[in-house]
Amino acid sequence: MNRILLFAAFVLLTISLAAQSKKVLTPEVYPIWKNIKNQQISNDGKWLCYEIDPQKGDGFLYLYNFETKKLDSIARGVRAKIAPTGDYMAFKIVPQYDSLRKLKLAKTAKKKLPKDSLGIWLFEKDTIIKIAKVKNFEMAHDSSAWMVYTMFDAKKKAQKKEKKGFWFFGKKNKKTAKKEIKQKGDYIIAFNPIANQKQEFENISEFDISRYGNSIALISNIKKDSTTEVKISIFYTENQKIDSVFNKEGRADKISLDWSGKQMAFLFAGDTAKKNKVYDLYYWDNNNNKAILVADSSTQGMITGWTPSINAYPYFSKDGSRLFFGTAKKPVQEPKDTLLDSEKYHVDVWNYQDKQLQPMQKLRAKREAKRTYQAVWFVKDQRMVQLTDSSMQNIQIGQEGNANFAMGYDNQKYQKEQSWNGWYNDYYIVNINSGTRELVLEYHAGSASLSTDGHYLLYYKKTDSTWYAYDHKAHQHRALTKGLGVNFYNEQNDVPELPDAYGSAGWYKNDKYVVIKDRYDLWRIDPTMNTAALNITKGYGREHFIRFNPITLDREHWYFNDENPHLLSAFNEKNKQGGFYQLDLDEGSVPSELIMSDHRYYYPLKAKNANRLIWRRSSFTDFYNIFTSTTDFQNIEQLTDANPQQKDYNWGTVELVHWKAFDGEELDGLLYKPEDFDSTKKYPVIVYFYERYSDDIHNHYIPKPSHSIVNFTEYVSNGYIVFVPDVTYKTGHPAQSAYNAIVSGTEYIKRFPFVDGKHIGIQGQSWGGYQVAMLVTMTDIYACAESGAPVTNMFSAYGGIRWGSGMSRAFQYEKGQSRIGVSPWESPELYIENSPIFHADKVNTPLLIMHNDKDGAVPWWQGIEYFSDLRRLGKKVWMLSYNNDDHNLMKWPNRVDLSIRMMQFFDHYLKGKPMPIWMSKGIPATKKGKMDGYELED
Numbered sequence: 001m002n003r004i005l006l007f008a009a010f011v012l013l014t015i016s017l018a019a020q021s022k023k024v025l026t027p028e029v030y031p032i033w034k035n036i037k038n039q040q041i042s043n044d045g046k047w048l049c050y051e052i053d054p055q056k057g058d059g060f061l062y063l064y065n066f067e068t069k070k071l072d073s074i075a076r077g078v079r080a081k082i083a084p085t086g087d088y089m090a091f092k093i094v095p096q097y098d099s100l101r102k103l104k105l106a107k108t109a110k111k112k113l114p115k116d117s118l119g120i121w122l123f124e125k126d127t128i129i130k131i132a133k134v135k136n137f138e139m140a141h142d143s144s145a146w147m148v149y150t151m152f153d154a155k156k157k158a159q160k161k162e163k164k165g166f167w168f169f170g171k172k173n174k175k176t177a178k179k180e181i182k183q184k185g186d187y188i189i190a191f192n193p194i195a196n197q198k199q200e201f202e203n204i205s206e207f208d209i210s211r212y213g214n215s216i217a218l219i220s221n222i223k224k225d226s227t228t229e230v231k232i233s234i235f236y237t238e239n240q241k242i243d244s245v246f247n248k249e250g251r252a253d254k255i256s257l258d259w260s261g262k263q264m265a266f267l268f269a270g271d272t273a274k275k276n277k278v279y280d281l282y283y284w285d286n287n288n289n290k291a292i293l294v295a296d297s298s299t300q301g302m303i304t305g306w307t308p309s310i311n312a313y314p315y316f317s318k319d320g321s322r323l324f325f326g327t328a329k330k331p332v333q334e335p336k337d338t339l340l341d342s343e344k345y346h347v348d349v350w351n352y353q354d355k356q357l358q359p360m361q362k363l364r365a366k367r368e369a370k371r372t373y374q375a376v377w378f379v380k381d382q383r384m385v386q387l388t389d390s391s392m393q394n395i396q397i398g399q400e401g402n403a404n405f406a407m408g409y410d411n412q413k414y415q416k417e418q419s420w421n422g423w424y425n426d427y428y429i430v431n432i433n434s435g436t437r438e439l440v441l442e443y444h445a446g447s448a449s450l451s452t453d454g455h456y457l458l459y460y461k462k463t464d465s466t467w468y469a470y471d472h473k474a475h476q477h478r479a480l481t482k483g484l485g486v487n488f489y490n491e492q493n494d495v496p497e498l499p500d501a502y503g504s505a506g507w508y509k510n511d512k513y514v515v516i517k518d519r520y521d522l523w524r525i526d527p528t529m530n531t532a533a534l535n536i537t538k539g540y541g542r543e544h545f546i547r548f549n550p551i552t553l554d555r556e557h558w559y560f561n562d563e564n565p566h567l568l569s570a571f572n573e574k575n576k577q578g579g580f581y582q583l584d585l586d587e588g589s590v591p592s593e594l595i596m597s598d599h600r601y602y603y604p605l606k607a608k609n610a611n612r613l614i615w616r617r618s619s620f621t622d623f624y625n626i627f628t629s630t631t632d633f634q635n636i637e638q639l640t641d642a643n644p645q646q647k648d649y650n651w652g653t654v655e656l657v658h659w660k661a662f663d664g665e666e667l668d669g670l671l672y673k674p675e676d677f678d679s680t681k682k683y684p685v686i687v688y689f690y691e692r693y694s695d696d697i698h699n700h701y702i703p704k705p706s707h708s709i710v711n712f713t714e715y716v717s718n719g720y721i722v723f724v725p726d727v728t729y730k731t732g733h734p735a736q737s738a739y740n741a742i743v744s745g746t747e748y749i750k751r752f753p754f755v756d757g758k759h760i761g762i763q764g765q766s767w768g769g770y771q772v773a774m775l776v777t778m779t780d781i782y783a784c785a786e787s788g789a790p791v792t793n794m795f796s797a798y799g800g801i802r803w804g805s806g807m808s809r810a811f812q813y814e815k816g817q818s819r820i821g822v823s824p825w826e827s828p829e830l831y832i833e834n835s836p837i838f839h840a841d842k843v844n845t846p847l848l849i850m851h852n853d854k855d856g857a858v859p860w861w862q863g864i865e866y867f868s869d870l871r872r873l874g875k876k877v878w879m880l881s882y883n884n885d886d887h888n889l890m891k892w893p894n895r896v897d898l899s900i901r902m903m904q905f906f907d908h909y910l911k912g913k914p915m916p917i918w919m920s921k922g923i924p925a926t927k928k929g930k931m932d933g934y935e936l937e938d
Contacts, residue, residue: 045610144213804856
């Protein structure tokens with residue numbers, strides 16, 4: 001027994017020493033830590049491609065053969081696509097990072113910088129074709145090896161030899177060559193790499209390759225001396241034949257082929273105006289071989305004064321019987337501008353009657369100027385029907401354009417009150433064949449969608465928490481979920497708005513059943529109500545606290561029962577395990593477990609024509625590498641190891657903890673510890689939070705510069721414990737709710753002998769940043785705090801603007817995340833209670849604020865207000881304001897800088913390290929950009 005104990009002690013000591021010998025994560029490692037992206041599996045399940053890219057620098061494109069287990073790579077390969085035929089892969093090759101950087105430092109002109117290349121990897125020959133200076137490429141979607149790539153430069157023309165002339169009085173006798181007109185079109189190549197067939201095209205303004213790759217439509221707008229000549233042609237890939245489709249003076253745009261490649265549509269303008277051209281819609285099919293005008297301002301069915309719009313692509317329904325296109329008011333020529341800019345006034349006129357505030361109008365002005373309205377032209381009947389207009393602007397058409405009915409919706413009547421009261425819409429059933437519409441729902445706040453085959457409008461009514469189906473033939477609304485004994489609304493909703501539903505999951509063929517989700521299970525419901533609702537997961541989810549969500553492996557499937565057995569993602573609320581189950585729709589049995597583990601599982605991808613999946617999973621310690629298996633998750637194999645260097649660094653662990661809040665509510669939280677954790681030591685703690693976070697226990701966090709928050713991995717590597725409590729809220733009292741959850745959780749972890757209770761810091765961003773700013777007015781439990789992008793004055797923030805969207809912020813307080821539930825005039829005391837600036841005199845905690853001058857969510861003067869008030873009160877406060885950066889930092893240098901300064905701030909107050917110069921003395925504006933102040937005081 002003593003020998004066993006001695007051996008166990010030796011093993012533990014060995015593990016501990018190994019952990020202690022590992023390196024600590026620092027900002028120097030950010031560039032080398034890698035990500036996996038753009039993974040794709042071939043239709044036949046034989047090939048996998050993916051990129052592994054460092055956060056800065058050159059990455060690799062990998063190609064894996066499932067049959068031979070061979071792995072190949074190519075440096076700097078990006079955005080790969082495997083051909084639908086599965087016999088080659090095309091990809092871009094980008095210039096070397098360091099070389100490009102040196103050229104940019106040397107102020108090299110953009111046109112002289114190295115360009116991307118095209119790579120084509122032929123699988124059978126295992127050879128790569130490389131083509132320099134390629135702008136982009138496109139492939140057929142199905143069944144074809146043909147692709148099209150566009151060159152950066154025009155085709156080089158052969159140099160003509162100069163003919164010998166004779167000299168007369170010292171001058172050569174030759175005619176002055178006429179200057180060639182520069183064309184704007186591209187040089188493109190249609191290419192079949194497998195058959196080695198190629199066709200070149202010059203001066204191409206636009207092209208479209210058909211879904212099955214059997215034809216390619218091309219537009220050339222050739223400039224002449226005073227006109228433009230339009231040439232439209234079609235290239236047949238099977239026999240490499242080129243047919244002329246259209247030839248006329250004017251301009252053509254927006255070309256589109258149908259699925260079969262046998263029909264074509266495009267827009268043509270015959271006028272000579274440089275701007276605001278008036279376009280007509282043309283149609284061609286290979287039986288007639290002549291493009292005909294099908295829609296213009298005089299077409300029957302066109303709204304008076306309207307024309308086809310250049311701002312929407314025409315497209316065909318899947319069966320080719322319909323041509324959808326956009327319409328709008330006929331463009332008018334603007335009068336010539338005769339004023340200098342200095343002679344013009346510039347003013348925004350705000351009007352209380354406006355449906356949208358001026359900032360939102362300005363952000364949406366270009367989009368609104370290009371707004372189009374859906375119309376359809378029926379190929380067989382040769383007639384046009386207008387589907388939407390200014391009174392009903394939006395429409396959703398199912399079955400890839402084949403559906404006979406669509407759902408229309410419009411919110412114009414309610415746009416003004418969106419500023420404070422959330423989103424509402426009117427919903428319509430629209431008959432595609434006639435354009436007639438029926439108003440079904442008015443002032444509706446919940447979700448709504450049309451059934452797959454168009455027989456029903458499915459909608460969720462928040463006011464009675466019930467799903468309904470509207471049968472538009474019978475003109476009946478039927479309550480689908482009343483009396484089923486479970487809730488179909490979000491039971492964890494804690495904002496002052498009626499909760500949303502868990503959602504629907506699809507329809508059976510012929511709209512026989514709809515599948516609706518409760519918190520855990522799936523219900524099959526007959527929209528006619530002739531048969532009883534059936535819990536098709538048999539209550540297994542609720543019994544075991546597992547949330548099921550259907551997975552569609554083939555996105556081309558329209559119906560829920562197209563895939564049987566049906567794959568379900570699964571998440572266990574109690575132990576936080578993730579995985580997949582399988583549901584047999586015919587047997588009526590409970591779902592069968594395929595895989596469950598202490599991981600987060602990501603959406604799987606299936607080979608179209610093979611029993612093979614690729615998928616990813618992660619945990620705090622496991623990077624989200626790529627795995628493969630059969631569709632029942634047998635024969636699992638890990639295919640990648642993106643960051644093998646992780647084993648050399650002190651990482652960490654995470655565990656789920658539970659405690660009772662001050663009001664008695666049981667809460668969950670996450671406790672992250674260093675990999676070399678020693679229970680006999682005392683550790684400083686960082687508290688971070690954002691609403692409910694514990695479900696994310698299996699997220700993996702690579703070392704990377706901060707967008708706005710502490711990186712859990714980096715902090716535990718550097719000897720911190722990180723605590724992340726869940727927070728729940730009561731309307732009207734978000735600050736007290738935060739105190740109830742976060743401070744109670746902090747008090748709970750202080751009981752652990754390894755927690756240094758005197759050295760606990762707190763950090764939050766945005767909504768979390770607000771709560772940090774508020775909590776330091778309510779408690780002195782924290783030795784220091786960082787507050788990112790906080791609201792500090794709810795009165796001024798209520799009337800502020802979210803500059804990223806132009807929206808008023810009022811809705812956030814009355815209906816949304818800020819959770820006040822009323823306006824300032826109804827309960828001003830709540831706005832005072834929950835605004836940090838009114839309690840700034842109570843702050844004793846050193847505070848670091850980050851608020852950036854291009855914050856699109858929280859006006860940055862909110863941070864300035866708090867900083868100014870605390871400075872006036874003589875409190876210890878600093879503020880970082882990154883120039884021309886957003887709510888969460890987007891620019892790499894700013895992110896690295898924040899990571900360094902935030903760590904230095906916490907290190908000083910929680911580890912007793914010397915204060916850096918930027919904290920002790922500041923950085924004068926005269927030295928901005930010349931010194932960083934990272935140096936520590938002696």
